[in-house]
Structures are given as C-alpha cells and as structure tokens.
Amino acid sequence: MPENLKDISGEITVWAWALEADFLQSIVPExxxxxxxxxxxxxxxxxxxxxxxxxTGLAANQGDQLPDLVQIEETRLPSYQEHFPNHFTNLSxxxxxxxDGHFAPAKEAAVKDENGNFFAMPRDLGPVGVxxxxxxxxKAGVEPSSIQTWEDYMEAGKQVxxxxxxxxxxxxLNEVVPLYKYMLQQQGAFYxxxxxxxDVRSEESVRAIxxxxxxxxxxxxxxxxxxxxxxxxxxxxxVATLPGAIWWxxxxxxxxxxxxxxxxxxxxxxxxxxxxxxxxxxxxxxxxPKASENKAAAYAFGEFATTRVxxxxxxxxxxxxxxxxxxxxxxxxxxxxxxxxDHQPVYKEFAAIAKETPSVxxxxxxxxxxxxxxxxxxxxxxxxxxLSQVLKDITQTLGPSTGREVNES
Amino acid sequence: xxxxxxxxxxxxxxxxxxxxxxxxxxxxQRAPYFFLFPAAVLFLLFTAYPIVHSFILSFQTTTEExxxxxxxxxxxxxxxxxLFYESLGNTLIILVFQVPIMLFLALILANILNxxxxxxxxxxxxxxxxxxxxxxxxxxxxxxxxxxxxxxLVNYLLSIAGLNSVGWLNDPLGAKxxxxxxxxxxxxxxxxVILLAGLQNIPKHLYEAASIDGAxxxxxxxxxxxxxxxxxxxxxxxxxxxxTLQLFDEPxxxxxxxxxxxxxxxxxxxxxxxxxxxxFGYGSAIAYVVVLIIAVLSLIxxxxxxxxx
Amino acid sequence: xxxxxxQKTILYIILAMGVILTVGPFYxxxxxxxxxSGETLRIPPRLIPGSYLMENxxxxxxxxxxxxxxxxxxxxxxxxxxxxxxxxxxxxxxFAKYQFRGKEILFSAFLISMMIPYQALVIxxxxxxxxxxxxxxxxxxxxxxxxxPFAIFLMRQNMQSIPDSLIEAARVDGAGxxxxxxxxxxPTMLPAITAVSIFLFTHQWNNFLWPLVALISxxxxxxxxxxxxxxxxxxIDYGQLMLGxxxxxxxxxxxxxxxxxxxxAGIISGAVKE
Numbered sequence: 001m002p003e004n005l006k007d008i009s010g011e012i013t014v015w016a017w018a019l020e021a022d023f024l025q026s027i028v029p030e031x032x033x034x035x036x037x038x039x040x041x042x043x044x045x046x047x048x049x050x051x052x053x054x055x056t057g058l059a060a061n062q063g064d065q066l067p068d069l070v071q072i073e074e075t076r077l078p079s080y081q082e083h084f085p086n087h088f089t090n091l092s093x094x095x096x097x098x099x100d101g102h103f104a105p106a107k108e109a110a111v112k113d114e115n116g117n118f119f120a121m122p123r124d125l126g127p128v129g130v131x132x133x134x135x136x137x138x139k140a141g142v143e144p145s146s147i148q149t150w151e152d153y154m155e156a157g158k159q160v161x162x163x164x165x166x167x168x169x170x171x172x173l174n175e176v177v178p179l180y181k182y183m184l185q186q187q188g189a190f191y192x193x194x195x196x197x198x199d200v201r202s203e204e205s206v207r208a209i210x211x212x213x214x215x216x217x218x219x220x221x222x223x224x225x226x227x228x229x230x231x232x233x234x235x236x237x238x239v240a241t242l243p244g245a246i247w248w249x250x251x252x253x254x255x256x257x258x259x260x261x262x263x264x265x266x267x268x269x270x271x272x273x274x275x276x277x278x279x280x281x282x283x284x285x286x287x288x289p290k291a292s293e294n295k296a297a298a299y300a301f302g303e304f305a306t307t308r309v310x311x312x313x314x315x316x317x318x319x320x321x322x323x324x325x326x327x328x329x330x331x332x333x334x335x336x337x338x339x340x341x342d343h344q345p346v347y348k349e350f351a352a353i354a355k356e357t358p359s360v361x362x363x364x365x366x367x368x369x370x371x372x373x374x375x376x377x378x379x380x381x382x383x384x385x386x387l388s389q390v391l392k393d394i395t396q397t398l399g400p401s402t403g404r405e406v407n408e409s
Numbered sequence: 410x411x412x413x414x415x416x417x418x419x420x421x422x423x424x425x426x427x428x429x430x431x432x433x434x435x436x437x438q439r440a441p442y443f444f445l446f447p448a449a450v451l452f453l454l455f456t457a458y459p460i461v462h463s464f465i466l467s468f469q470t471t472t473e474e475x476x477x478x479x480x481x482x483x484x485x486x487x488x489x490x491x492l493f494y495e496s497l498g499n500t501l502i503i504l505v506f507q508v509p510i511m512l513f514l515a516l517i518l519a520n521i522l523n524x525x526x527x528x529x530x531x532x533x534x535x536x537x538x539x540x541x542x543x544x545x546x547x548x549x550x551x552x553x554x555x556x557x558x559x560x561x562l563v564n565y566l567l568s569i570a571g572l573n574s575v576g577w578l579n580d581p582l583g584a585k586x587x588x589x590x591x592x593x594x595x596x597x598x599x600x601x602v603i604l605l606a607g608l609q610n611i612p613k614h615l616y617e618a619a620s621i622d623g624a625x626x627x628x629x630x631x632x633x634x635x636x637x638x639x640x641x642x643x644x645x646x647x648x649x650x651x652x653t654l655q656l657f658d659e660p661x662x663x664x665x666x667x668x669x670x671x672x673x674x675x676x677x678x679x680x681x682x683x684x685x686x687x688x689f690g691y692g693s694a695i696a697y698v699v700v701l702i703i704a705v706l707s708l709i710x711x712x713x714x715x716x717x718x
Numbered sequence: 719x720x721x722x723x724x725q726k727t728i729l730y731i732i733l734a735m736g737v738i739l740t741v742g743p744f745y746x747x748x749x750x751x752x753x754x755s756g757e758t759l760r761i762p763p764r765l766i767p768g769s770y771l772m773e774n775x776x777x778x779x780x781x782x783x784x785x786x787x788x789x790x791x792x793x794x795x796x797x798x799x800x801x802x803x804x805x806x807x808x809x810x811x812x813f814a815k816y817q818f819r820g821k822e823i824l825f826s827a828f829l830i831s832m833m834i835p836y837q838a839l840v841i842x843x844x845x846x847x848x849x850x851x852x853x854x855x856x857x858x859x860x861x862x863x864x865x866x867p868f869a870i871f872l873m874r875q876n877m878q879s880i881p882d883s884l885i886e887a888a889r890v891d892g893a894g895x896x897x898x899x900x901x902x903x904x905p906t907m908l909p910a911i912t913a914v915s916i917f918l919f920t921h922q923w924n925n926f927l928w929p930l931v932a933l934i935s936x937x938x939x940x941x942x943x944x945x946x947x948x949x950x951x952x953x954i955d956y957g958q959l960m961l962g963x964x965x966x967x968x969x970x971x972x973x974x975x976x977x978x979x980x981x982x983a984g985i986i987s988g989a990v991k992e
Contacts, residue, residue: 059844174668435894456839456863456865554746675835683841
C-alpha cells in the first residue's frame with residue numbers, strides 16, 4: 001500500500017444491493033475527500049442480479065466483466081471461494097490481517113480461508129434473539145424472564161394461545177425454516193461439522209428438529225407463506241414472538257410504527273442442560289475479484305467501509321446495518337435505550353449475542369444443503385414425515401450430490 | 410379473414426426446371442442460400458455454438474483446476490438423483506393435467522367464439538389473449554397476492570361462500586394446483602386463437618350436410634369438428650408440451666419450487682444446479698435429458714395424430 | 719326459440735366468466751398501483767382504485783429511471799422485431815419455396831434448438847458475448863435470438879401457401895429472385911408477418927433472464943430488469959411495483975388491440991398448414 005493516500009488513483013465499480021448499496025453510496029463523498037484520486041461508482045442492483053452476474057462472469061471465465069468490489073453474504077462465500085479458488089484477492093496480502101481479532105469471532109471465521117487469510121472484508125451481522133409482544137405476554141400472564149429454555153418458551157406459547165388465541169411464532173413453511181439453523185448454531189452445531197462432513201444426525205440437530213416439531217404439534221406455529229406474510233402477521237398481531245435477526249427492528253419500525261413500545265427482546269432460549277444463545281441470521285461482506293485492475297483502490301474503499309467506526313455507526317442509524325467490528329459496540333449509540341422497545345438497550349444486548357455466536361462451517365454446499373434440509377423438515381411439519389425418514393432422506397440425498405461423508409449419530 | 414387456400418405440392422422441382430434461363434447473379438440455385446444466409450450465420454453463432462458448448466459442458470465438472478472431462482458421470486449421477494426424478498415427476502404431472510385442461514378450455518372458448526350469433530368477438534379475443542402478452546414479473550405479483558392464504562382475494566371469496574381457506578401456495582398439492590391454474594390462465598387464450606383459426610378453416614358445407622342428415626350439434630362436434638381440427642390440435646399440443654416441459658418462469662416467480670419441492674420443475678432444477686449450486690456440468694446434463702424427453706413426446710404426439718412427416 | 723335464448727345466455731355467461739378470470743387480475747393490478755403498499759395486504763381486499771397514484775409514481779421515479787428503461791425496451795424490441803421478421807421471412811421463404819442441399823438438416827437443427835431449455839445456454843452465451851466485447855449493449859439483447867426458430871417455422875408454414883404459379887409467372891417475366899421475394903412473397907404474407915411480429919415483439923418485450931445477466935449499467939436496463947431491481951431482499955413496495963408492471967404491460971395491450979385481427983389470421987395459416 002502506498003504511504004500517501006493521494007498516490008492511489010483510479011476508478012472502481014462496486015456491486016451491491018438494497019441497504020448495503022445505500023450505505024456504500026452514502027460514504028463515497030467522505031471517501032473521495034480522503035482519497036482524492038479515486039473515483040467510486042456504486043452500482044445498486046437487486047440481490048439476484050448481483051449473484052447471477054457474478055456467477056455467470058466467473059463460470060464463463062470472463063473476469064474482466066466483474067466489478068472491483070462486490071457484496072457477498074457469508075453463507076455463499078465458501079461456494080465462490082471453493083468453486084473459483086483463484087478468482088478472489090487474498091486481502092491479508094494487501095494488509096487486512098492487521099484487523100485480525102477486530103471483528104465478531106463467528107464473522108471473522110466466515111471471511112477467512114482455511115489458512116487464516118482474509119478473503120472478504122466483514123460488513124454487517126444479524127445476531128438473533130426473540131422479539132416478543134409485551135402486551136400479549138401480559139395479557140396471557142407470561143413473565144418474559146421465566147423463559148430460559150425452549151421448553152419454557154413452548155409452555156409460554158401454549159399459555160399465550162390459550163389466553164389470547166394468538167400463535168407464538170410464524171414460520172414460512174412453504175420456503176425455509178431458519179429457526180432450525182439458529183437452534184443448531186446456538187449449540188455450536190450445523191448442517192456440516194468442521195471437517196465438512198454432513199452432520200444432521202448429531203444429537204444437537206435431532207434435539208432442534210424435535211423441538212420445532214413439538215411446537216408444531218402443540219399448535220403454536222402459524223404458517224405465514226412468505227416475507228410479506230411474516231410482516232403482516234407481526235403487524236396484525238397474529239403472532240406473539242419472532243425469533244429473528246436484529247435487522248427485523250428496521251422493518252418493525254418502518255412497517256408497524258403503531259406498535260412502538262409494545263415490543264421487547266430477549267436472547268434465544270437455551271436447550272435444557274445446554275449452553276449457548278448465539279446464532280446469526282444474515283450479513284454480508286465485500287470481496288475483490290482477482291481480475292480487478294484496481295485492487296489498491298478497491299481495497300482502500302473496502303477498508304474504509306468496514307473499519308471506520310464513525311461510518312459504521314452512521315450505517316447502523318441510517319440503514320440499520322448492524323456492524324461486525326467490535327470497536328463499534330463500545331460507541332454510545334450502542335448503549336441507547338430504544339423507545340420502540342420500551343427503552344430497552346437492544347443494540348447493546350444483541351452486540352453481546354454477536355460476540356457469543358459460535359462460528360459455523362458453511363462449506364461450498366451450503367445452498368444445496370439448505371434446500372434439502374428445509375424441504376425435509378417442512379415435510380415433517382406439514383406431512384408428519386417421521387424423524388428417522390427425514391434424517392435418512394437428507395443424508396441419502398445430500399451425501400451423493402455433494403460427495404461428502406455422513407456422520408452417524 | 411385473409412386465409413390462403415391449400416396449394417399443390419410447393420416444392421416440385423419439375424416446375425422450377427421450366428423457368429427460363431437468366432443471367433442473374435442470384436440464380437434459383439443460389440437464391441435460397443442468400444435468403445438463408447443471415448438466419449444461418451446468426452443461428453450458428455448465437456444458438457448452435459452455445460448449444461454445442463453446453464453439450465460439452467454436460468460431460469465436464471468444475472474442479473479447482475478448472476473444467477475437466479468426467480465422461481458420462483453427470484448423466485449417471487442424474488439417474489440416481491431422487492430430486493431429479495421428483496422434479497421430472499412434477500413436470501410430467503403438471504403436463505398431464507395442464508395441457509389437456511388448457512386445450513379443452515381453449516376448444517370450448519374457440520367453439521363459442523366461432524358461433525355465428527356471438528357479438529363483440531374482437532373484445533373477447535383480446536381479453537382471452539391478454540394474459541399471454543403479459544410480462545410474468547407482473548403477473549406473478551398479482552397471483553402471489555390473489556392466492557395468499559391469509560390475505561388473498563381468492564380465499565376471501567371462499568370465506569364469504571363459507572368455505573375453508575386453501576393453502577394455494579402453502580400446501581404441496583395446493584401449490585401444484587395453483588401452478589397449473591396460473592399456467593392455464595396465461596396460455597389458454599393463446600391456444601384458443603390457434604384453434605379458432607383452425608375452426609374457421611373447416612368448410613361450412615360439411616356442417617350443412619350433417620344438419621340435413623339430422624345430426625345433432627354435439628354429434629357434429631365429434632364427427633366433423635374434432636377430426637377436421639386434428640392437425641391444428643396437434644400443433645397446439647406440441648407447442649404447449651414444449652412450453653410446459655420447459656416451465657420455469659411461473660414456478661420460479663410464484664412458488665420458488667416449493668413447498669417441499671412440490672413445484673420444482675425440471676428446468677428449475679437445472680437452474681438451481683447451475684446458478685445456485687454452481688454445478689453447471691450437471692445442469693447441462695439435465696438440459697439434454699429434457700431435450701430427449703421433448704423429442705420423444707413430440708414424436709408420440711405426431712404418431713398419435715397419425716401425421717406423416 | 720326459447721331454447722336458443724337460454725343457450726345464448728349460457729354461452730355469454732361462460733364468456734363473461736372467462737373475461738373476469740383473464741382480465742380481472744389486470745384490474746386488480748391497477749387497483750394496487752393506485753393504493754399505498756400496505757393496502758394491498760388488507761382484509762377485506764380493496765377493490766376500487768385509490769388516490770395514491772402520484773405517490774407511487776414518485777416512489778417509482780426515485781427508485782428506477784423507468785422512462786429510460788421504457789425507451790431502451792422500445793428501441794431494442796422494435797429493432798429486434800423488424801430485423802428478426804425480415805430474417806425469418808427470408809429463411810422461411812427459402813425453406814418453403816426452394817430445393818437445396820442441406821435443407822432438411824438445417825431445418826431440423828432449427829426445430830431441435832427449440833427444445834433446449836434456455837437456462838442451459840446462458841453461460842456459453844455470456845462467454846461468447848464477453849469475447850465479442852458486446853456485453854452491456856443493445857446488441858447483446860438484439861443479436862442472440864434474431865434467428866428465432868419458432869418464427870422461421872411459422873414463416874415457412876405460411877410461405878408454403880404462396881402459389882407457385884405466381885412465382886413462376888414473375889420468373890417468366892424476368893423478375894429476379896430477390897425482387898420476387900420482396901414484391902410477391904412479403905406482400906402476400908402480410909398477415910403472417912404481422913402475426914410473427916407480434917409474437918417476436920411480445921417475446922422480446924418480456925425477455926428477462928438474459929438481459930438481467932448481460933446488461934450491467936443502469937442506463938441500459940430494459941423494463942423487466944428495472945422492475946426486478948425494485949424487489950429487494952427484505953421488503954417489497956407493492957404499489958410501486960404494480961405501477962411499474964402496469965406501465966410495462968400497456969404498450970403490449972395497445973399494440974395487440976390494433977393488430978389482433980392480423981395476428982389471428984397469421985396464426986391460422988401457420989397452424990393449419992401442417
């Protein structure tokens with residue numbers, strides 16, 4: 001890296017979507033002040049567009065069609081890294097290793113390769129907790145602090161249903177059940193173990209599946225179709241809780257301002273006799289394709305966007321993007337008592353969750369595993385497919401298609 | 410209606426031989442090549458080349474060293490892939506229900522619009538055809554909202570009628586039915602227009618003779634309309650079969666293949682393998698199995714209709 | 719007599735139901751375009767247009783350059799349709815009216831290519847256009863399907879009905895082959911050409927997957943690509959999207975209203991001549 005910032009020059013193109021694109025756009029003026037000879041073009045697109053172009057450009061081996069910097073979620077990072085190993089810039093070589101240990105541990109693990117080199121610069125995170133309707137809980141006589149385990153949660157759910165005729169939670173049974181993933185992660189487990197073997201038969205996994213299934217049998221789950229169904233169910237008071245990531249707070253404030261003060265938040269309940277509350281849902285990162293002709297400028301902008309505390313705080317305030325840089329959690333804005341959550345310091349509490357979240361090995365087969373696992377779990381919930389059959393079908397489909405070993409229970 | 414009448418065999422070399430010799434650079438022998446030149450060049454470059462390329466891809470897999478040949482591995486793997494069979498099954502189920510239902514509806518509408526006394530034919534034609542010229546991005550949003558289990562108009566109307574709400578997109582069977590309905594909505598008018606055209610070509614005197622013999626309208630329909638319309642029905646059936654076997658946009662935008670891959674069609678599975686699982690070789694192999702199936706089904710349809718080619 | 723009145727009534731009821739089913743969703747789209755986003759998810763559903771059109775329009779303008787995309791779509795689609803019709807008419811004419819070597823093979827190749835799922839061709843096509851340096855341009859969208867097999871097929875079917883005697887007579891008069899094509903082939907085939915034009919126009923206007931990948935700059939976006947950027951990951955503004963969708967459908971509707979007569983006539987001759 002050149003010593004003098006003015007020495008880095010050039011024009012860079014950045015692909016990003018939605019709020020992340022807005023955030024990156026918002027920091028451009030400041031960036032160009034510090035790096036007067038770099039011109040940044042933010043190209044805001046739909047998420048499908050970003051991924052489809054990226055994969056097409058890589059698969060067709062047309063590196064020059066790629067941008068200098070691009071947004072990728074951590075769930076997809078290993079797929080890109082392993083399928084196209086020589087197509088992304090090793091950022092540690094460019095000096096990013098100086099930020100070793102600066103980010104939430106699970107995030108940092110997700111953006112490094114097996115040799116510990118940074119391949120992506122970490123942006124936002126989605127620490128998961130349970131949002132709940134204080135008024136409905138009060139009406140049902142449920143004391144939030146009494147919910148420590150998933151068993152407590154289920155009991156509370158039954159009570160809420162009985163007293164208020166409201167279901168405890170909404171799941172999108174025609175799409176995905178992220179709750180299973182959260183339950184795995186909080187126990188330090190995942191679809192795959194650290195060696196990349198298929199691990200859905202683990203004790204943790206079975207525990208999680210059975211818990212969700214039991215909730216379904218108790219009738220406390222509402223099937224809410226899709227994204228809009230989830231939002232509408234929250235807005236219309238059809239569900240009492242939402243196990244979800246921090247970015248839901250943005251949607252809640254935007255779409256249902258009338259519910260201000262009625263919401264509370266708590267960490268995920270634990271499993272009985274088990275530790276662990278940390279899980280993550282969503283979050284993205286910035287990578288530099290190797291074909292970029294302006295790596296120095298792209299690096300400078302990526303570093304600027306991921307490590308400047310003041311800008312990250314702005315991003316949290318304006319776009320609701322929860323940073324992964326630990327230093328940001330010490331800022332006063334994180335201690336704010338939020339009116340919408342009845343003066344609860346939600347950011348601070350979720351920052352604590354972010355720090356505790358165990359890392360998971362997504363692997364290059366995450367997308368395939370996610371599709372298959374969700375389909376099977378939904379089969380169980382909708383069609384009462386027995387657990388043994390569910391596990392058998394997952395492993396027998398996933399094993400051959402990924403060529404991965406299957407761990408026996 | 411400006412409908413050309415049938416002509417004698419159009420490709421008779423004998424008639425071409427009679428032509429006077431001319432000194433034109435573009436002779437009769439050369440002319441077809443000139444006429445075909447643009448289409449052939451564009452086709453070779455932009456269609457044939459990618460096809461050959463993707464066919465080669467179907468024998469390859471991507472490794473850390475780039476693409477390597479793996480022989481028939483992708484095809485062999487395909488035959489052991491449960492999800493492949495399921496998506497093939499979904500596609501065939503949709504085909505078996507959707508194409509006949511659609512052609513049946515199209516035939517009814519075409520017959521009604523072919524009756525002499527119906528007025529406002531132009532209006533009805535445009536209305537029925539409209540869905541076919543609608544961008545699916547738009548149509549799918551409408552149907553997502555119409556069929557929403559909790560907020561959709563369809564379930565609201567059912568509830569007014571005192572019926573239970575249906576999981577149009579939430580339930581595996583419901584989603585399949587929805588997909589069949591939406592595809593039918595989109596393409597019935599298109600097929601109706603094709604069939605209507607065929608109906609108008611049936612000589613009127615056949616019906617007049619039948620009426621004199623005292624044949625009922627229903628009898629006339631089965632003894633005159635259907636046999637006369639056979640080639641047109643075949644044309645519509647082949648086009649619809651190709652369309653349904655390649656069904657992608659509707660499930661992609663409406664149900665995303667779910668729930669429990671109940672609406673994952675074969676082309677959707679192809680797309681997933683390529684663009685989501687980065688397994689382009691495998692995706693290409695699926696594509697060529699689709700080609701094989703379409704070719705076989707088209708042949709069967711031609712055989713069934715007894716058309717010689 | 720009574721019987722036929724009842725019969726007519728039943729037929730009209732069937733037609734009316736058909737119209738409600740096919741056109742109803744469009745009406746609802748317009749209702750959605752004139753109401754605030756949240757209203758769309760209300761129970762009971764709103765069935766009358768609201769007064770939120772201008773707000774939705776402003777939101778739409780703030781998110782995408784819809785007019786620019788409209789112009790892009792219009793330019794691409796019109797250029798494409800004009801060229802593709804000409805190319806497929808010429809090819810169809812050759813297949814219908816000449817004997818030449820390689821005819822069967824070429825025609826079969828065209829037909830078989832119709833059976834290949836397009837999704838499998840995106841990657842090789844991208845590679846090709848990248849090598850040609852044509853990505854992110856109008857040509858990237860216009861070129862790939864200029865030789866559209868289905869259009870060539872329809873044209874061939876139609877061209878077969880041009881009386882050979884007409885062509886022969888022209889040849890006897892000393893007319894060249896091109897002259898005959900342009901003066902006899904094309905004019906007698908106007909209904910078919912209109913039909914194929916509408917077919918190609920619709921096809922290109924709705925073209926989605928390839929432009930999504932091939933067009934990179936916002937200034938080049940076609941309408942379907944621009945609409946796709948409206949749908950974010952974690953929320954959809956329905957009012958805005960419905961309005962954008964209405965705008966993208968309108969030209970197709972108008973075109974079809976004007977040209978539907980020819981369209982149907984053209985399909986007739988194409989379909990019947992198997």
